[in-house]
Amino acid sequence: MARPAPLRVRHQKVQRLRRLVARRSVRLAEGAFVLEGETLLGEALDAGVALEAVFVAPLGSALAEVERAAAAGVRVYDLAPGVLEQVAGTVTPQPVLAIARSNDVALDEIAGATLVVVCVDVRDPGNAGSVLRSAEAAGAGAVVFCRGSVDVFNPKTVRSSAGSLFHVPVVSGGDPVEVLQRLGEWGFGRIATVSRGGTAYDEVDLGGRVAVIVGNEANGLPPSLDGYVDVHATIPMAGRAESLNVGVAAALMCFEALRQRRQVGLR
Numbered sequence: 001m002a003r004p005a006p007l008r009v010r011h012q013k014v015q016r017l018r019r020l021v022a023r024r025s026v027r028l029a030e031g032a033f034v035l036e037g038e039t040l041l042g043e044a045l046d047a048g049v050a051l052e053a054v055f056v057a058p059l060g061s062a063l064a065e066v067e068r069a070a071a072a073g074v075r076v077y078d079l080a081p082g083v084l085e086q087v088a089g090t091v092t093p094q095p096v097l098a099i100a101r102s103n104d105v106a107l108d109e110i111a112g113a114t115l116v117v118v119c120v121d122v123r124d125p126g127n128a129g130s131v132l133r134s135a136e137a138a139g140a141g142a143v144v145f146c147r148g149s150v151d152v153f154n155p156k157t158v159r160s161s162a163g164s165l166f167h168v169p170v171v172s173g174g175d176p177v178e179v180l181q182r183l184g185e186w187g188f189g190r191i192a193t194v195s196r197g198g199t200a201y202d203e204v205d206l207g208g209r210v211a212v213i214v215g216n217e218a219n220g221l222p223p224s225l226d227g228y229v230d231v232h233a234t235i236p237m238a239g240r241a242e243s244l245n246v247g248v249a250a251a252l253m254c255f256e257a258l259r260q261r262r263q264v265g266l267r
Helices: 012-022 024-030 038-047 064-071 083-087 125-137 155-160 176-185 223-228 246-263
Strands: 032-036 051-056 075-078 096-101 115-119 142-145 170-172 189-193 210-214 231-234
Touching (some): 012 024, 024 032, 032 155, 038 096, 051 064, 115 176, 115 246, 125 246, 176 189, 176 223, 189 246, 210 246
Parallel strands (some): 051 075, 115 210, 142 170, 189 210, 189 231
Antiparallel strands (some): 032 096, 051 096
């Protein structure tokens, strides 16, 4: 079946694409987001993410994942020359964009997980993507982005996750107190990372049902959450840095949990 004529920048479908890239409120209202590049398109297809449409610049029409999406029944639209550069949020965009349905889940759906990462007021999209990658790679059962954190469907977060967004359950929203209360009721040990004064992270028991909690890049976790934390964990440092990047801290905690679980035959 022949594809329609290439879409120009003023076409309503292109304008909707621009709004989804630029505005969190639109992504939230429509329950949709934009992913960029053939690799992410392939990851979304592998994970069974619902795709509404694929938009292809002139140089991308023959890409294998575009053909795969079309074979799966996803509508593919060609873009006129120069349109992609006006829509994508990167300086040198890849030649493929796709609109996907938001795939976040409700908090209750992760009650059976054994390792959860909870982000409280994590604001940087790149950090959020790094947390998703580490959590998924270490076998975490879910990542929770509490209310006040960056939009997990921000295009930069989607790119930074390198596809992990499609392979680990994500909860988007929820008051931090309510989230931590529920996790405690479900039997999770709530382990919060702090820059100093906590138990060394490799001395904390991460082999059971645990929720690793990471906080804001500049201020960490607010003291008001102390009553909803079971253990404060600190990553010892020999250098002069006051604290680690939140993505690095989450990675160390997740892989320490994986190490402990492997020692007792768990994953």
